[in-house]
Amino acid sequence: MNTGDTAWVLISTVLVFAMTIPGLAFFYGGLVRRKNVLSILMQCFIVMCVISLQWVLFGYSLSFGPDTGAGIIGGLQWAGLKSVGGQPNGDYAATIPHMVFMIFQAMFAVITPALIIGAFAERMKFSAFLVFTLLWTTLVYDPLAHWVWGTGGWMRNLGGLDFAGGIVVHVSSGVSALVLCVLLGRRLNYRKSPFRPHNLPFTVLGGALLWFGWFGFNAGSALGANELAANAFVTTHIATAAAGLTWALIEWQQHGAPTVLGATTGAVAGLVAITPACGFVNPMNAIFIGILVAVFCYLAVAVVKAKLGYDDALDAFGVHGVGGIWGTIATGLFAEKAVNAAGADGLFFGGGQLWPQLIMVGVAPLFAGVMTWILFKVVDAWIGMRVPEKDETIGLDLTQQSEAAYTVIE
Amino acid sequence: MNTGDTAWVLISTVLVFAMTIPGLAFFYGGLVRRKNVLSILMQCFIVMCVISLQWVLFGYSLSFGPDTGAGIIGGLQWAGLKSVGGQPNGDYAATIPHMVFMIFQAMFAVITPALIIGAFAERMKFSAFLVFTLLWTTLVYDPLAHWVWGTGGWMRNLGGLDFAGGIVVHVSSGVSALVLCVLLGRRLNYRKSPFRPHNLPFTVLGGALLWFGWFGFNAGSALGANELAANAFVTTHIATAAAGLTWALIEWQQHGAPTVLGATTGAVAGLVAITPACGFVNPMNAIFIGILVAVFCYLAVAVVKAKLGYDDALDAFGVHGVGGIWGTIATGLFAEKAVNAAGADGLFFGGGQLWPQLIMVGVAPLFAGVMTWILFKVVDAWIGMRVPEKDETIGLDLTQQSEAAYTVIE
Amino acid sequence: MNTGDTAWVLISTVLVFAMTIPGLAFFYGGLVRRKNVLSILMQCFIVMCVISLQWVLFGYSLSFGPDTGAGIIGGLQWAGLKSVGGQPNGDYAATIPHMVFMIFQAMFAVITPALIIGAFAERMKFSAFLVFTLLWTTLVYDPLAHWVWGTGGWMRNLGGLDFAGGIVVHVSSGVSALVLCVLLGRRLNYRKSPFRPHNLPFTVLGGALLWFGWFGFNAGSALGANELAANAFVTTHIATAAAGLTWALIEWQQHGAPTVLGATTGAVAGLVAITPACGFVNPMNAIFIGILVAVFCYLAVAVVKAKLGYDDALDAFGVHGVGGIWGTIATGLFAEKAVNAAGADGLFFGGGQLWPQLIMVGVAPLFAGVMTWILFKVVDAWIGMRVPEKDETIGLDLTQQSEAAYTVIE
Amino acid sequence: MKYIVALIQPHKLDEVLKALEDVQIPLVTVSTVLGRGRQKGVTEVYRGAAREAGSLLKKVKLEIAVNEDFVEPAVRAITQSARTGEVGDGKIFILDLVETIRIRTSERGGEAIG
Amino acid sequence: MKYIVALIQPHKLDEVLKALEDVQIPLVTVSTVLGRGRQKGVTEVYRGAAREAGSLLKKVKLEIAVNEDFVEPAVRAITQSARTGEVGDGKIFILDLVETIRIRTSERGGEAIG
Amino acid sequence: MKYIVALIQPHKLDEVLKALEDVQIPLVTVSTVLGRGRQKGVTEVYRGAAREAGSLLKKVKLEIAVNEDFVEPAVRAITQSARTGEVGDGKIFILDLVETIRIRTSERGGEAIG
Numbered sequence A, B, C: 001m002n003t004g005d006t007a008w009v010l011i012s013t014v015l016v017f018a019m020t021i022p023g024l025a026f027f028y029g030g031l032v033r034r035k036n037v038l039s040i041l042m043q044c045f046i047v048m049c050v051i052s053l054q055w056v057l058f059g060y061s062l063s064f065g066p067d068t069g070a071g072i073i074g075g076l077q078w079a080g081l082k083s084v085g086g087q088p089n090g091d092y093a094a095t096i097p098h099m100v101f102m103i104f105q106a107m108f109a110v111i112t113p114a115l116i117i118g119a120f121a122e123r124m125k126f127s128a129f130l131v132f133t134l135l136w137t138t139l140v141y142d143p144l145a146h147w148v149w150g151t152g153g154w155m156r157n158l159g160g161l162d163f164a165g166g167i168v169v170h171v172s173s174g175v176s177a178l179v180l181c182v183l184l185g186r187r188l189n190y191r192k193s194p195f196r197p198h199n200l201p202f203t204v205l206g207g208a209l210l211w212f213g214w215f216g217f218n219a220g221s222a223l224g225a226n227e228l229a230a231n232a233f234v235t236t237h238i239a240t241a242a243a244g245l246t247w248a249l250i251e252w253q254q255h256g257a258p259t260v261l262g263a264t265t266g267a268v269a270g271l272v273a274i275t276p277a278c279g280f281v282n283p284m285n286a287i288f289i290g291i292l293v294a295v296f297c298y299l300a301v302a303v304v305k306a307k308l309g310y311d312d313a314l315d316a317f318g319v320h321g322v323g324g325i326w327g328t329i330a331t332g333l334f335a336e337k338a339v340n341a342a343g344a345d346g347l348f349f350g351g352g353q354l355w356p357q358l359i360m361v362g363v364a365p366l367f368a369g370v371m372t373w374i375l376f377k378v379v380d381a382w383i384g385m386r387v388p389e390k391d392e393t394i395g396l397d398l399t400q401q402s403e404a405a406y407t408v409i410e
Numbered sequence D, E, F: 001m002k003y004i005v006a007l008i009q010p011h012k013l014d015e016v017l018k019a020l021e022d023v024q025i026p027l028v029t030v031s032t033v034l035g036r037g038r039q040k041g042v043t044e045v046y047r048g049a050a051r052e053a054g055s056l057l058k059k060v061k062l063e064i065a066v067n068e069d070f071v072e073p074a075v076r077a078i079t080q081s082a083r084t085g086e087v088g089d090g091k092i093f094i095l096d097l098v099e100t101i102r103i104r105t106s107e108r109g110g111e112a113i114g
């Protein structure tokens, strides 16, 4: 065991914690209308509570526990943290306590379903949300984490590379978000009234905290305070910088002014795209990855969404789905053994890494999409996914949470 | 000396710093009325300034300095940080510079009086607050810290266990809070007008930052990046998750909807309860501790307070007092030597740890309560504790701080 | 290489990141009028993007690359991070990957131009800001960083001490801020209408996050988790506490009430002043440095600015310029070899360190001021620095960023 | 001239503005108010203390100054576009307007109003 | 019919609403305003620059449309519940109300008002 | 007595308040509103979706109750101090005021107004 590595993964865990609350909560919360902000904060907060419990009780075991044989799912041997103690687990991280690896991964399991909130914001019933989230994490996230990261997982065995969760976290949540928002339908008056972000400073605060926490997400995934962490840290930072700037420049060219919402959105897209790649590519190529993700996500959000007319309220698919797919492919293009000997060479470095990446990008969305469709149908039949029209008009804060975010007269 | 341990305690210090400002400041600040938010922020901010100075000048020496003989108080040998340098002090932390231990502890001395602010919010004179806080820290906190944590402290000698401050921080501040708010009386129009939280997103931001910083508070108290820190980290996280969820469920059952204020409050209660226990209990028992603290604190806040009618404005006693008492007792029930060899076995593991815990729970509130009563009388006679009615009506921001939080017309 | 040192510098980098966004962004953003808050957030955010790219592409090489001979500037050998890899660079930090040192320094290069924003807030054209910032960082910051910190830099060779950037960061930005705001002229209606801070809680949030991040800034500059870091951490904390308290007391005495804006401003001034000194002075002297900087900056902001009538909107010069100058001189007075053997003895310890400090304090402002003047003239002729009167009246959010911070009717 | 004050449901604002424009009444002043009417409030809960939300509900207030000929078109436009048929749809109040002045030109009366 | 505008101290709102209800006037519209009256403002200090708070103080504005019979009860209810006896208690202004329309039903006049 | 409602550009507020004071009209109630007038809105862009800002622009509303003699001075003070000559300068509306009551003293009429 190594205290420096342990310190780094512990603090990285804290950083990833901060990505969901307050990071994502405020990033999303600022974008909705005043009457729905608490519903967003509550969803993020309660995901933190519920999924953390799910994780220690059985989720971690399903994801990282001893493979049940076919590379599909882990066994329940580690349920309730049995055998998960102070000693390192050499399969995952040889220099830190096993418990530290477990809790670091817990934060990934929490943020993934939280990302989906952006798609169905302002119209989902809280009870349905809670049930859906628990089922989705168990039946979509846990298996996917096992496939890609678990010992014996089939995508891992295939040689698929996903440093910090491009597939596991972003593609899975982004694609599920798309399916959900299509099934759920648009918000009332969508496109008739303008839906303005009620508090953009909150969104910038949340965006900055996402960037802040993402250093733990990506560089923490090196599971030690070493050269690999350094590379992941640097590539993360400059891919993000490049993407934030690019988005602002696109807006400037298209609409005459760069917005801070655009720069922030671009930065988040950059963070998403570099996530699978950060431990495999060099910093200069990270810049390309960042520039291109801004272009792709801008197109998805400003052009494709407008054309197709689905109501992905806060662009969970447009940013995380599209960004995650691009990042996973980019890993197949730009990965270098020179950066990470445990990695592989991508297309541009004469290697064959593109193929496993494409397989992951083909299979994961299919799996996530179909499962989400099934879960939606089940929960909708059981509880009903959407709030009544009247509640949507009054706002979810008062109708789902029985509280109001701000006082008006004082 | 060990760089990994040092890095972990340094960053933990930063995390605990963030608990007071901005964490607690915003947690409390969002809950008061618009006209009083700056008074809360100012009280939290100035506590950080004043108690940090008190600590290096003499507070640290009183708390952790060489015992004066009876286990009651430390001597002044370390006043002005004399002999507190780069070399480790083996009595407290053998692998990190003594100065790092000292500054880590400084953040605990800061947050403890800050917690009390919640009880007397919206009606205390700033000058009286300042004098009271300085006296209270010197005459209540410093001795208590010595009793429980100082070498030679009598509670420590007795075998009392308090990993990160259940007694020292939470019981002491919570009980003092109760005494203070009873002596001070209720706010004008209490229960006649509804006092709505003026900005719940701020409260959620603060609550999330408390959780964030508490990782440093609890896991940092292991004073190294080791298995013990890992255990404290994990138990802290899931006790909190369990408590946040439980509170939300109670509300759902009682009032038909779970609120984000409830989930946040429950989480803070969970953090409080696990504080003394986190380094001694295993993760599964942490879940029980978390569930039960939500029940106890909910009863205190929603039932007992309503019955007895005291105006603990932001529930400093209901959450910190009650939660701290439960956590200290729970340590006596669930502690295991299997988790921490330096600890002891609690009732449920065949040990006798419950008795020292009960003694602490008996003596500390008595001491804190009586001292607070005396200090109140002294400061009230000298300066007057409460603002004039007119100032309370106009609001403390304008009358105590000469500034307004938000512009109205622009 | 040392994992503990690496972990500490990595997390310090994250902390310094948080100083610019969300720290400084909210500190400044809360102080402007409602119609300009996004322009501030955007400027801080885009500086993070643009200067991070500048840094990896050529800025780092100019600042820290092999000296070109005269101690004036680094060569371009390290442009695009060539030769900057996982291996430590013994000249700068022997125990951490070179890349980690590079990215830690990147955050300093980002925040420095961001500090200047305070001076020209509410009236600068965004395009002009962007061009100016890029030029200023390249032509002022990079050389200065080389002079003071680069191997072969002439101020470094002279024996000038600047632990974490008193000269490089604060004097340079503060003086440039003064020159800029004088050249740009006052805001419309300055001193006719009262300009109230539109959201002081945001300012306190930002101020608290600055303090939070500054632990990384100063203690991280030890480049390891060691005694030196411990000393820098402690001196930083108590100089800040002393300065925040002092400012509040001055206000109390002058105007009858201490404000939270005052305490926060004082704390920031304390952070600035201790920056060059933190690794060379002992904690007790840090208190003096903190008390005095509050006095000096208060005078600058409340008396001198009012007298001379320039419109340094958010007091970038009054706090960073004045505080940085005092801190640099104070280093020459209070530095001790007993604290840091690699340092020197200041005037009060019988050494001659005051002279190199005074030379730095003489030359750096001159250089920064003249360069800023030239750059202003160039960019003003080319693009125009100031927005049209009409845009200033409507607000920069709508006219420069095409978005509004808050909704009004919902 | 008349001064029309209308209180409507917030989510109807855009439709009402559109309807007014369609009858050549583009000029209007809008603000947020709280109204206590026949509509029931929603219960709020803060730390286990439930309370009727005081039945003060968010409404949007429109103020429209018009010449006599435009009064009935305005009333019609508002009632039609703001109606949902549920309690809480709001009210229109009509006051006499003695004089109107356009600040920019100092024009007065019927000319200034448009 | 009359249109009553009352400006009161914010902390008196709940009492005034209660008093109005007691005299059968439940319907009312409320908003926040700033008022400059005879009451003195509190000094504010920002970075050492003190300034009179411009004496613009927060007030609450009530708007109440009533039939003639209810005018005096309303005035009495407000004055009694809003009075503290200190400068700044506020004012009541009464305007003529020409017409009232309930949006939901298109009822007019005295029937619509309640 | 008259009840004057004036809508002005927000950045003109201080000047207008000063001008009113200069003609002995210190008492006034102020609030923020959004106005749709002849002035064009600025385009806003959210994630690549540009939209006309609905041309609802921030304005400040003044309400001033005065005795007849003060009507013209008030109008003059406002028009002169609020004018920039650009579209969007705003309007003044004058309504009849039937009664005024000072809450503190229960005074009525012309005495209560000042």
Ligand SMILES: Nc1ncnc2c1ncn2[C@@H]1O[C@H](COP(=O)(O)OP(=O)(O)O)[C@@H](O)[C@H]1O
Pocket: D007, D034, D035, D036, D037, D038, D039, D057, D059, D086, D087, D088, D089, D090, D091, E027, E028, E029, E030, E063, E064, E065, E066, E102, E103, E104, E113, E114
């Ligand atoms: N007499 C009145 N005086 C002032 N405001 C009124 C009056 N009647 C209704 N309002 C306003 O109109 C809003 C809608 O009234 P409400 O009675 O709920 O609707 P409805 O007319 O459909 O029954 C109220 O919230 C209040 O703001």
Ligand SMILES: Nc1ncnc2c1ncn2[C@@H]1O[C@H](COP(=O)(O)OP(=O)(O)O)[C@@H](O)[C@H]1O
Pocket: E007, E034, E035, E036, E037, E038, E039, E057, E059, E086, E087, E088, E089, E090, E091, F027, F028, F029, F030, F063, F064, F065, F066, F102, F103, F104, F113, F114
């Ligand atoms: N003539 C007026 N026109 C408009 N508003 C007024 C007028 N007189 C008073 N007000 C409003 O009433 C509030 C209270 O008035 P003030 O003179 O302070 O109280 P009092 O009547 O008790 O002396 C003011 O802040 C202002 O909003």
Ligand SMILES: Nc1ncnc2c1ncn2[C@@H]1O[C@H](COP(=O)(O)OP(=O)(O)O)[C@@H](O)[C@H]1O
Pocket: D027, D028, D029, D030, D063, D064, D065, D066, D102, D103, D104, D113, D114, F007, F034, F035, F036, F037, F038, F039, F057, F059, F086, F087, F088, F089, F090, F091
């Ligand atoms: N007829 C009206 N009814 C209600 N409000 C009006 C009316 N005309 C103008 N306003 C208000 O006055 C503001 C300024 O009007 P505008 O037409 O832009 O200015 P100008 O009179 O200089 O052309 C508008 O934003 C609106 O708030």
